[in-house]
Amino acid sequence: MWNTAILTIFGTLVALVIGISAVIFTLKMDLPRWVQSTVSALMIVQFLIPDFIQGLAWDFYLDPYGPINRILVLFPMINEPVVSANNIWTIAFIFGTHYAGLVYLLTSGAARSIPPQLEEMSLISGAGRRTIFARIDLPLIVPSLLVATVIVFVRGVQSFSLPLVLGLQNQVYTVASLMYLELSEFPVNFTFVGSLGVTILFVSLWLLAIQRRLVGSDARYETITGHGEHTDSFRYYHNNYFTVSFVLLLVIVYILPITMIFIGSLQRAWVGFRFEFVQWSLEGYRGLLFGTWTDVFQESLLNSAIVGVATGTLAIILGLIISYLSVKTDWGGGTVLGYLSYAPIAIPGIVLASALQWLILEYNDLLGFLYGSLIIIAIAFAAKFLVYGVRAANSSLRSIGSNLDEIARVSGANRSVLLREIYAPLIAPGLLAGFIIIVVDTTKSLSIPIILGGNQDMIVQSAIWYFISQGELNVAAAYSVLLISGVTLLYMLAYRLGFDLTSI
Numbered sequence: 406m407w408n409t410a411i412l413t414i415f416g417t418l419v420a421l422v423i424g425i426s427a428v429i430f431t432l433k434m435d436l437p438r439w440v441q442s443t444v445s446a447l448m449i450v451q452f453l454i455p456d457f458i459q460g461l462a463w464d465f466y467l468d469p470y471g472p473i474n475r476i477l478v479l480f481p482m483i484n485e486p487v488v489s490a491n492n493i494w495t496i497a498f499i500f501g502t503h504y505a506g507l508v509y510l511l512t513s514g515a516a517r518s519i520p521p522q523l524e525e526m527s528l529i530s531g532a533g534r535r536t537i538f539a540r541i542d543l544p545l546i547v548p549s550l551l552v553a554t555v556i557v558f559v560r561g562v563q564s565f566s567l568p569l570v571l572g573l574q575n576q577v578y579t580v581a582s583l584m585y586l587e588l589s590e591f592p593v594n595f596t597f598v599g600s601l602g603v604t605i606l607f608v609s610l611w612l613l614a615i616q617r618r619l620v621g622s623d624a625r626y627e628t629i630t631g632h633g634e635h636t637d638s639f640r641y642y643h644n645n646y647f648t649v650s651f652v653l654l655l656v657i658v659y660i661l662p663i664t665m666i667f668i669g670s671l672q673r674a675w676v677g678f679r680f681e682f683v684q685w686s687l688e689g690y691r692g693l694l695f696g697t698w699t700d701v702f703q704e705s706l707l708n709s710a711i712v713g714v715a716t717g718t719l720a721i722i723l724g725l726i727i728s729y730l731s732v733k734t735d736w737g738g739g740t741v742l743g744y745l746s747y748a749p750i751a752i753p754g755i756v757l758a759s760a761l762q763w764l765i766l767e768y769n770d771l772l773g774f775l776y777g778s779l780i781i782i783a784i785a786f787a788a789k790f791l792v793y794g795v796r797a798a799n800s801s802l803r804s805i806g807s808n809l810d811e812i813a814r815v816s817g818a819n820r821s822v823l824l825r826e827i828y829a830p831l832i833a834p835g836l837l838a839g840f841i842i843i844v845v846d847t848t849k850s851l852s853i854p855i856i857l858g859g860n861q862d863m864i865v866q867s868a869i870w871y872f873i874s875q876g877e878l879n880v881a882a883a884y885s886v887l888l889i890s891g892v893t894l895l896y897m898l899a900y901r902l903g904f905d906l907t908s909i
Contacts, residue, residue, distance in 0.1 A: 406604075409579040412497040412568070413561030419501025420557050423654070424448075424508025425550070430651050432516050433538065435643055444655065445513075446896065451659050452506025453892045455849045455866060456499075458666070458885045460570035461873060463490045463499050465665035465882075470677025472661070491575035496567050502658045503567075504560060508553045515549035516542060534643070559612045562605060563753035566851040570873065580605055581755045581852070588759060588856060595763050602756035609753065663889065670882035689883030698872075698880055705868035712779055712864055713844035716786040720843050721836050723787070724794025732799060746795040749788050757785055758856035777861040785853045790843045797839025798832065845895070848888070 427448050431441040451459070467473055467490040474486035489495060519542060527537045565581040572582060584601045587594055669675055673684040693702040727742045749757070761781060765772045775781040847864075854867040863871060865888060872881035 406580060408493045408568070408572075408577060409562060409564075409581075411493050412500055412564055412579060413558055415494065415497040416500035416504065416561050416564075417554060417557045419498055420504040420508050421550075421554060423502060423505035423658075424512060424553070426647075426651050426654075427505065427509045428513050428516050428546075429538070430648070432513060433542070434648065436648065444652075445509075447655060447659060448506045448509045450893055450896050451663075452503065452510070453845070453849075453896065454663075454889055455566065455851070456503045457566035457570050457851050457866065457870065458888065459499060459503055459662065460490075460496075460567045461669075461869075461878075461881060461885060462662040462666045463495075464571060465669045465675065465677075466490070466662045467495065468675070468677050470679050471665065472678055475678045489575075490571050491577060493572070493577050496571050496577070499571070500561060500564060500567055504557045507557060507560075508550075511553040511556070512546050512549045515546040519545050555612055555615055559609050562608050562612070563755070565753070565755050569851070570870075581753060584755050584759060585852070585856070588762070595759075598759055599763075602753075602759055605753050606756055666882050666885050666889070670879060670886050672879055675878045686879075689879035692880050693883055693887070698877075701863065701868055701871075702884070705863045705865050708779055708862055709848060709864040712783050712786065713847045715779075715783040716790065716847050717840040717843040719783065719787040720791050720794035721797065721840050722794075723791055724796075724839070725798040725832075725836065727795055728798035746791050749791055752789070754785075754789060754850050754852040755856070757789060758853045761785055762856060777858055779858070779862045779864075781857050782854055782862070782864070785857060786843075786847050786850070789850070789853070790846055793839050793843050793846070797835050797842075 427444060430436075431445045431448075434441070465471055467488050469486040469489075473488055477483050477487055478485070490499070523541050524537050527541060528534075532540070563581060564579060565585070568577065568579040568582040569585060572578060573586075578586065580601050584598055587598050587601075670689050671685055671687065673686040673688050676682045688696075692698045724746070727746050730736055730738065730742060761784075762776075765776050765781070769776075848866060851866050851870060854864050855870055858864065858867055865884075869881050869884050869888075872878070872884065
């Protein structure tokens with residue numbers, strides 16, 4: 406519990422500091438646009454990369470023979486490694502750097518919508534740049550900032566992947582990783598596991614209730630505008646010290662750790678920066694593409710594709726049904742279903758997976774065929790990400806005016822024609838966006854596949870965890886490089902096509 410509190414509180418503070426700094430750098434600094442676009446892309450892409458891969462990167466980065474410790478031992482009075490990725494404070498810091506991308510995504514939209522006239526008039530009236538940010542910009546992004554704080558706090562309480570990858574080897578546990586440890590024992594003490602799960606669940610529900618109240622308070626914060634339309638932020642801030650410091654921070658906490666993944670994938674066995682012992686090799690890539698681990702690699706990719714498509718399809722269909730009942734009908738139960746669809750946000754993946762595992766084992770005669778199968782993984786993912794399907798369907802259905810229904814009925818169209826000829830073409834783009842978001846998110850969750858799938862039907866993330874747990878770090882690093890490359894290409898393609906991945 407103490408470790409979970411440290412990770413949550415300290416990690417949230419780190420995420421807020423870096424996220425707000427990124428908003429200032431990309432939207433308020435008077436810098437070349439290509440620099441700000443690069444930083445914005447870096448914040449988004451690093452958040453799209455699963456946090457357990459970042460955990461592996463930091464494990465290489467802060468290894469006793471990694472670059473940081475090799476540099477520090479050059480100083481007088483330092484004779485041994487002084488930093489490690491395997492303590493709770495470092496894990497909390499890494500968690501914060503990862504979720505700084507979420508803070509950036511949730512607050513940059515609010516900062517971008519601030520009318521530039523307010524800042525221009527303040528600057529002309531003699532207000533300093535810091536005063537403008539403190540008295541105008543910051544109060545107007547407070548609602549988004551508070552929502553981001555609560556969401557990151559919830560993610561901290563539920564955090565599983567980072568404590569597992571970095572803390573397990575040093576016996577540093579959070580509540581979620583302790584649940585996994587207990588589930589790995591035989592016989593499983595489901596009473597104790599259930600107690601831990603309920604603890605996380607209650608804290609998450611309480612925090613999300615606060616978040617809902619904060620979202621409802623957005624109407625209290627409005628900006629005063631004239632009839633003119635603004636299309637860009639007013640870039641008024643100049644500070645060379647801040648610019649250099651922030652760029653250096655990005656290099657240290659994002660660029661260099663990910664670079665270590667590439668270096669680790671090129672070593673036959675990880676020996677850090679002891680170059681006299683390094684055996685440079687493409688063995689990790691050969692093992693995945695043409696060698697020992699090819700079957701695991703191909704099977705995990707195929708399974709991930711199957712699970713992603715099945716999850717996205719099921720979540721979109723259920724989301725469309727729920728949204729239609731709540732938006733386009735007068736049935737009171739539709740509203741209740743709409744609210745219930747948000748409940749899985751409060752249920753951590755480790756709790757959901759544990760509950761399903763318990764249920765399958767309890768009713769083995771009836772549900773035993775689901776144990777370790779892709780079916781149960783897809784069902785768990787669909788339950789977890791149902792809210793994305795509901796949101797996508799809601800936004801699409803609300804954009805269709807009721808007058809279209811009336812005109813179609815007056816013209817003699819029945820229900821099937823109405824759905825096929827009017828609704829389907831108008832809601833398809835929104836549903837496709839929600840489908841893509843769900844498929845991407847199925848590659849980021851580690852708890853559900855390693856608990857419900859085990860080492861049988863592995864998907865991408867469970868395969869990488871398998872290589873880490875077996876000590877095949879070069880293979881895990883090579884697989885991570887391929888996944889990072891895929892995520893980066895996805896972002897670049899989406900950017901070129903004008904698709905907004907920030908809703909993830």
